Amino acid sequence: MLAVIGKSENGYIARFERQFNHSVEEVWSWLTDNEKLAKWFNELRVGELREGGFMKFDMGDGNFEKMAITDLKDQSVLEFTWGSDMAVRFELSTEAPGCKLFLIEKIEKITPHTPKDLAGWHVCLDVIKALMEGETIERMEEWKKWYEKYKQAVEKVSPNA
Secondary structure (H helix, E strand, O other), X not given: OOOEEEEEOOEEEEEEEEEEOOOHHHHHHHHHOHHHHHHHOOOEEEEEOOOOOEEEEEOOOOOEEEEEEXXXXXXXXXXXXXXXXXXXXXXXXXXXXXEXXXXXXXEOOOOOOHHHHHHHHHHHHHHHHHXXXXXXXXXXXXXXXXXXXHHHHHHHHOOOO
């Protein structure tokens, strides 16, 4: 399911939604346990899991970018900055037969890179779900497919991007 992208007071919001057949606790662990996190987003790690703590992004050259955790409610909300102009927010809630996950990306300005990021998050969520089900996904093939769809979706909300 494609993220819903729209304008907001401070730019744009992309809202992804996924239903999992697993408990909130199980899904939460895939967002906050570094061993599991590495399986779906190899460059991302939890530094200090607390509001005011940080996530770390491995730049691949020996450097790390610290991203501040701006909101944290155990088993429910994890929000952190992403660069200087974005934020990423995960929200979990119990919904039979498991839980509902929302990923909300707050985007200050649409750039040519935006559809790449959105396709990346889309595939990451699909990878989490697949891993939890004991399956695998061909990430690059999936990303290419979704990238084209997100390019079109972004052009609809920001034609001059």
